[in-house]
Structure formats: C-alpha cells, structure tokens
Amino acid sequence: MTLPRQRGLTEQAADAAIDTACRLPRLLSIRNEFNEIADRAIKDQMTYRGFLAELLTTECDDRARRRSERRIKAAGFPREKSLRAFDFDANPNIGAATVHTLASCEWIKKSQPLCLIGDSGTGKTHMLIALGTEAAMKGYRVRYTLATKLVNELVEAADEKQLNKTIARYGRVDLLCIDELGYMKLDRRGAELLFQVLTEREEKNSVAIASNESFGGWTKTFTDPRLCAAIVDRLTFNGTIIETGTDSYRLASTRARAEEPVKAS
Numbered sequence: 713m714t715l716p717r718q719r720g721l722t723e724q725a726a727d728a729a730i731d732t733a734c735r736l737p738r739l740l741s742i743r744n745e746f747n748e749i750a751d752r753a754i755k756d757q758m759t760y761r762g763f764l765a766e767l768l769t770t771e772c773d774d775r776a777r778r779r780s781e782r783r784i785k786a787a788g789f790p791r792e793k794s795l796r797a798f799d800f801d802a803n804p805n806i807g808a809a810t811v812h813t814l815a816s817c818e819w820i821k822k823s824q825p826l827c828l829i830g831d832s833g834t835g836k837t838h839m840l841i842a843l844g845t846e847a848a849m850k851g852y853r854v855r856y857t858l859a860t861k862l863v864n865e866l867v868e869a870a871d872e873k874q875l876n877k878t879i880a881r882y883g884r885v886d887l888l889c890i891d892e893l894g895y896m897k898l899d900r901r902g903a904e905l906l907f908q909v910l911t912e913r914e915e916k917n918s919v920a921i922a923s924n925e926s927f928g929g930w931t932k933t934f935t936d937p938r939l940c941a942a943i944v945d946r947l948t949f950n951g952t953i954i955e956t957g958t959d960s961y962r963l964a965s966t967r968a969r970a971e972e973p974v975k976a977s
Contacts, residue, residue, distance in 0.1 A: 827947055
C-alpha cells in the first residue's frame with residue numbers, strides 16, 4: 713500500500729497522515745507520543761534531523777523496553793527481585809563488586825556457570841532472580857525453575873516420549889536458573905534426567921543454581937557418588953561460586969522489627 717503524498721498539508725491533515733503512516737509499520741510509540749515530541753521540538757527549536765532522531769529513538773527505546781518485559785515474563789520468575797533492592801550490608805558474605813561484575817552478564821556470554829550456596833534466608837533466591845532479570849534486560853533468553861519442578865517435568869516428558877524435545881527446549885535458553893537444588897532427595901532416574909539437561913548445556917549455555925547444601929552434602933540429593941561428582945563438575949567448571957553463609961538476614965530482620973516496640977517503650 714502506498715500513501716498519497718501531498719505538500720502544504722494543514723496541521724490536522726498532517727497529524728492524520730502521521731497516524732495512518734505509523735499504523736502500517738506498527739510505529740506505535742511514535743504514534744502515541746508524536747504530538748508531545750512535536751510540541752517539544754517547536755519549543756526547543758529542533759532541526760528536522762533532530763526531530764526525526766527524537767521520534768525514532770523514542771520508538772526504539774520503547775520497543776527495547778517491551779522486549780525486555782516479554783523476556784522477563786517468559787523467564788517465569790515467581791516474583792520481582794532486583795539488585796538495587798538487595799541489602800549488601802545485611803549479608804557481607806555477598807560482595808557487591810562481585811555481583812555487579814556478574815550483572816554485566818559476561819559470564820553468560822562465555823557460557824559459564826554460577827553457584828549460590830548457603831542457608832535459607834541468606835539471599836540466594838533474591839540474587840538468582842535479580843541476576844536472571846539483568847540477563848533478560850540485556851537480551852538473553854532466561855528460564856527460572858525449581859529443581860524438583862524441573863525433574864518432575866523431565867520424568868513426565870520421558871514417560872510421554874517427549875524427553876528429547878523437553879531437554880532441547882531447556883538447552884536453548886541462554887541462562888537456566890535452577891532454584892532450591894538440594895532441598896529434596898532425588899531418585900536415581902530423576903538425577904540422571906537432570907544430568908542430561910546439564911550435559912546438554914555444558915560449555916554452550918550458562919546454568920545458575922541456588923542450593924542450601926554445600927557441595928559435600930549433595931550426596932543426600934544425588935545418592936550415586938559418581939553421578940553427584942559429575943553434576944558438581946558441570947556446575948563449577950570455569951564458574952563462579954558465591955557462599956552466602958549461614959546467618960539468615962530475613963530472620964534477623966524479623967527479630968529486629970519485633971524488638972522495636974520493646975525498645976520504644
């Protein structure tokens with residue numbers, strides 16, 4: 713479809729032409745914000761080129777924002793968590809410099825793993841979701857899942873002869889975030905299926921895990937010592953390990969709030 717071009721349009725006719733033109737290539741942001749940008753261009757005495765650059769930048773920025781939102785939604789995070797909201801003072805075991813380096817996502821670009829190890833309430837899940845969100849915002853495909861949920865899905869896929877398809881789906885994402893690894897014992901079949909996912913991703917795409925067990929205690933989850941060693945090897949080779957400690961800052965925060973009325977009285 714070709715739009716008729718006319719010279720000397722009235723402002724009303726020009727606005728109508730712009731509205732129609734923006735619908736065709738789906739330039740929705742330009743369409744929605746054109747009047748405001750045009751008024752600002754007149755006020756700031758922009759050149760034609762400056763005005764066009766402002767319009768196109770607005771469209772590009774809004775499209776990038778919408779893409780980020782779609783990737784974050786597709787990741788399946790259970791709740792919103794950000795690095796900005798993390799209290800590094802509450803847990804000195806987690807170095808802010810290390811985390812902000814991870815936020816650059818260079819480790820994902822290099823297909824390296826990340827392990828967050830520590831007791832409940834020490835910030836593992838917050839950090840896992842926050843770093844996953846940073847990756848999604850930077851254009852990486854991310855998927856979050858609980859370890860038990862992933863294993864159950866793999867078992868069901870195997871029973872339905874869909875295992876290869878499911879493993880391939882988990883293998884395609886740039887970052888796979890596995891939370892609560894080590895909370896529950898896995899039978900040999902479940903552990904072997906999880907191992908297949910990790911093998912599919914080895915040195916091709918990154919895996920980030922959060923576990924309440926040190927590596928020495930993983931034999932409770934993976935009862936076959938050789939399989940356990942192979943899984944630990946895949947999750948640590950060339951990777952980053954952050955030990956978040958044993959002191960729950962959630963519990964400390966709850967206790968501090970409970971003591972406030974006492975101190976006030």
